[in-house]
Amino acid sequence: MDQAQSKPVFSLPDWRALRNDFPVLTNSQPALHYLDSAASSQKPQAVIDAISHCYSHNYGPVHRGLYALAEVASEAYEAARQTIANFVNAENTNEIVFTRSATEAINLVAHGWAGQHLKPGEDIWVSQMEHHANFLPWQRVCQTLGTRLRVIPLDEDGQLDFETAEGIFGANTGLIAITQVSNVLGTINPIEQIVRRANRQSIPVLVDAAQAVGHMAVDVQALNCDFLVASAHKMCGPGGIGFLYGKQERLAETDPLLLGGGMVDEVDIDQSSWAEIPARFEAGSPNLSGAVGFAAAINYLQDIGMGAIEQRVQQLTSLAYQTLSEIDGLALYGSPESTSHSGILSFNVDDIHPHDVAHIAAEHGVAIRAGHHCCQPLMQRLGVSSTARASFSFYNNEQDIAALAKAILDAKQILGNR
Amino acid sequence: MDQAQSKPVFSLPDWRALRNDFPVLTNSQPALHYLDSAASSQKPQAVIDAISHCYSHNYGPVHRGLYALAEVASEAYEAARQTIANFVNAENTNEIVFTRSATEAINLVAHGWAGQHLKPGEDIWVSQMEHHANFLPWQRVCQTLGTRLRVIPLDEDGQLDFETAEGIFGANTGLIAITQVSNVLGTINPIEQIVRRANRQSIPVLVDAAQAVGHMAVDVQALNCDFLVASAHKMCGPGGIGFLYGKQERLAETDPLLLGGGMVDEVDIDQSSWAEIPARFEAGSPNLSGAVGFAAAINYLQDIGMGAIEQRVQQLTSLAYQTLSEIDGLALYGSPESTSHSGILSFNVDDIHPHDVAHIAAEHGVAIRAGHHCCQPLMQRLGVSSTARASFSFYNNEQDIAALAKAILDAKQILGNR
Amino acid sequence: MSNQSVYKEVLLDHFHNPRNKGELDGMAMIKRGSNPRCGDEIEVGVNCNDEILTSVRFRGRGCSVCLASASIMTESTAGLERQQAQQLTQQVQHWFEDKNSDPPDDDALAALSSLRQHSARKKCVLLAWVALGEVLDCPG
Amino acid sequence: MSNQSVYKEVLLDHFHNPRNKGELDGMAMIKRGSNPRCGDEIEVGVNCNDEILTSVRFRGRGCSVCLASASIMTESTAGLERQQAQQLTQQVQHWFEDKNSDPPDDDALAALSSLRQHSARKKCVLLAWVALGEVLDCPG
Ligand SMILES: Cc1ncc(COP(=O)(O)O)c(C=O)c1O
Numbered sequence A, B: 001m002d003q004a005q006s007k008p009v010f011s012l013p014d015w016r017a018l019r020n021d022f023p024v025l026t027n028s029q030p031a032l033h034y035l036d037s038a039a040s041s042q043k044p045q046a047v048i049d050a051i052s053h054c055y056s057h058n059y060g061p062v063h064r065g066l067y068a069l070a071e072v073a074s075e076a077y078e079a080a081r082q083t084i085a086n087f088v089n090a091e092n093t094n095e096i097v098f099t100r101s102a103t104e105a106i107n108l109v110a111h112g113w114a115g116q117h118l119k120p121g122e123d124i125w126v127s128q129m130e131h132h133a134n135f136l137p138w139q140r141v142c143q144t145l146g147t148r149l150r151v152i153p154l155d156e157d158g159q160l161d162f163e164t165a166e167g168i169f170g171a172n173t174g175l176i177a178i179t180q181v182s183n184v185l186g187t188i189n190p191i192e193q194i195v196r197r198a199n200r201q202s203i204p205v206l207v208d209a210a211q212a213v214g215h216m217a218v219d220v221q222a223l224n225c226d227f228l229v230a231s232a233h234k235m236c237g238p239g240g241i242g243f244l245y246g247k248q249e250r251l252a253e254t255d256p257l258l259l260g261g262g263m264v265d266e267v268d269i270d271q272s273s274w275a276e277i278p279a280r281f282e283a284g285s286p287n288l289s290g291a292v293g294f295a296a297a298i299n300y301l302q303d304i305g306m307g308a309i310e311q312r313v314q315q316l317t318s319l320a321y322q323t324l325s326e327i328d329g330l331a332l333y334g335s336p337e338s339t340s341h342s343g344i345l346s347f348n349v350d351d352i353h354p355h356d357v358a359h360i361a362a363e364h365g366v367a368i369r370a371g372h373h374c375c376q377p378l379m380q381r382l383g384v385s386s387t388a389r390a391s392f393s394f395y396n397n398e399q400d401i402a403a404l405a406k407a408i409l410d411a412k413q414i415l416g417n418r
Numbered sequence C, D: 001m002s003n004q005s006v007y008k009e010v011l012l013d014h015f016h017n018p019r020n021k022g023e024l025d026g027m028a029m030i031k032r033g034s035n036p037r038c039g040d041e042i043e044v045g046v047n048c049n050d051e052i053l054t055s056v057r058f059r060g061r062g063c064s065v066c067l068a069s070a071s072i073m074t075e076s077t078a079g080l081e082r083q084q085a086q087q088l089t090q091q092v093q094h095w096f097e098d099k100n101s102d103p104p105d106d107d108a109l110a111a112l113s114s115l116r117q118h119s120a121r122k123k124c125v126l127l128a129w130v131a132l133g134e135v136l137d138c139p140g
């Protein structure tokens, strides 16, 4: 990080040098064109080192010991919480709950908030582009509680179509759970506007920011959402850790999902009293190296600058869009030329099965993903069973895009309509 | 590990050399006497390296890609599952579910099995020595379902007292959830016998093996339990990962706790169908480095040998027991001279508050824990609000015990009855 | 593209010119196999005469590997005794599940060999075979 | 033991010979503070006359730090005006919450200073102070 800090404040990042921060990319022989960052990003050396350092020098149980190592561990864990709070501009540090993932965070809200506060007959709104993680928990809540699952349709460009989402901002809506960025289309949804309209009816909004945090500046106070979730592994951080942001008053009315050590004050045979927030939601031994690695990832990203990252990815995505558009028989989903679009492109080529496209790409050293991307409702809307998807990070470059185009042409040649 | 493998098969491990595998211990200046392994163990270099290597060479999304990195990742993840299955002698690999922790695993069974199969009025039995992780989830099930929480009392020696646990093996019992090793007393419970008696009435048994797996040979087929849980971080592995073992037929009748990506087959707006076992229980992006680090920890322990580890810890515990017994005014809880005892000693000294004992110990470089150890029901039984606890691992040595004794004498001198 | 490619001549030939593919009208026994993860669906139909498979056909959609594997399967099993076909089906499955297993004794299957190193494609290769196995296990 | 020890003379003196500790009969205002994590419980009682704290006493159980801090507190606040006592209470809390803050202007509190680097002991130090703060916040 010293390197990044010593550069003049206003100069552009040296993207070529930054790519070398990622050992998986530099260690790969032949060259790896990693275009699957939306599934999980690669990790910079700074994050790998932070984890090793934690285990080699500062490892101890968090919140549980009176000796130096345990104090250092507890302080590092809480400092990581602070880092996340600052990164998403939470008003209070205790509005950040560590979870194992975005998925757990959504399940926590579904169980602990929706399960406690929604009433039979009320509507929970999601969109047609939700990841299963932001779809299935609500489906279960509806089956259990008798609430109704409603779906915001998409227009031809893959944008949310509020015109046809009748009653979404009405009195019968109990919750809106919506993704900030689609992991298939790359669409960036207008969360601020949605929350503003929802607020008039005091409708809580949960934002699935798994594809947003770490990819663009995310400000929970500006969004003014009630809940927001993300995972570290999609933003250069380690696996096994994510977070839930919740407004203090919302967290105060949320029940814990997991019960166990560290989340109670007094335990009696018959009943128990929960600890304060956010400890209440963090049952079990805290994941210290996860928190430390997560904070290191955020520091790494902030050293580059979120604005620079966003711009870089937009440029790469535009270039990829142009390049792919020129390929005969290639269908791009969503509206990638729009400015409200992040670094994700989904497509199909001729009638070639996406598995074959991805496999042939792999034989070219290009890592893309094929499948339904955990978005079956969206696939139904698009009328396909799967797509190929290329997703871009700031560590990608022009050669990655050229290699992708070459691979697609090869796939056409091998398997395309004859 | 080469080092461990190249030694002749029947020689005793070189414990002094093994201690040097733990960078936190070798990096500490002045010497660290880490006697808090029951809270979380330190990590050997082999585990730290496995995690770094994963992130530097083999990192990719698990179960989701068709390119080489993703295939390597998926295979490493499944190989780790196999390693755990072998380690606890599960009949089938798919009986091992990755969770974030022992805590999550118990909550999964409480929600997904007990919550589905127990009936109002039935009894759930736990013991008076349970960790909150194996207590609170059952308390909630009882509050929700109308089942009754029953508690197996302890006798004077801190052993389960089945004489007074009336009806535990009777027709009204729906589940027994019991710890294999007490994290306060060190008592090893006779799980095999409990399961044998429970089996006559077809009562399922869940074993909280958080303090057992990695500390002694644990064989789920020999125990014949229905469920068993543990966390990697207490057995030289990384934070943020643990597992649930469940008999195939039990897992087949268990509902998932978390819903999201990777755990469904087909998703429709109205309903969805779960994927096969164990994928059904692993919603969200799998924690690759966690699984890889967990497997590395098991390999490390197996290279030393579980028998050797168990024996070493017993020797250290006996020595500590002898040494501490000689201290005037020191009260040891449980029955540490018994052979069914693992490397955990809880005690109090005179009327000195355990916080003070632990703090003064810390000033001597001795890391012990003070508090209720997430076992408030047990504290009530012992008639104290907290205890000091020293816990031993194979990487401890005689000097650690001498330092502990010295620290306790110092605490007596500073704060003891005058 | 490298020599390691799984997209070799024989496989591509079966994909571009699938054998015994089309409607299954008149087939005595039919089973469906599907892979919800990628939306692939195959139906396999078999006619028997005196315990001999007189005709094996398939229809459905899937990736090239899935379709080529089905096509190869129809050629390799037609004409076999039911028990022989069952054995071959098991051999193929075993071949893909256990990296150290020997190849089935049918050279026509060699075109699938390079796919064994791609665990993610296992389901694609086996979809038709699993369906055939179910057909053959039915008393009938 | 090192020189860094928090168990220094003044603290130990307050622990071994606590001031103003015992029954709270006759105290006008009483508040309880507890730390369920370690079972510690303190009750703080205050008598006022004309907005001046005439007597501050405590009882309860806790670790040496908790008891010594309570004892020091009773000496440091008795005789103050209610508002001054409130201010001191806030200063002490702030002093333990913010590592960069200045010490409160009462030299008697210096004995607590070395505990500031032990975040795990913060609750022990503050238990009595928080209870006192609640007493003083009550309209009286
Ligand atoms: C006996 C016992 N059970 C369960 C747990 C919970 O383990 P974890 O915090 O890793 O989920 C612990 C550790 O704290 C324990 O000692």
Ligand SMILES: Cc1ncc(COP(=O)(O)O)c(C=O)c1O
Binding pocket: A038, A039, A101, A102, A103, A104, A131, A133, A134, A179, A181, A182, A183, A208, A210, A211, A231, A233, A242, A374, B261, B283, B284, B285
């Ligand atoms: C939009 C979106 N939401 C939620 C998730 C779930 O994230 P995780 O698997 O890390 O819990 C993902 C990633 O798979 C995603 O892309």
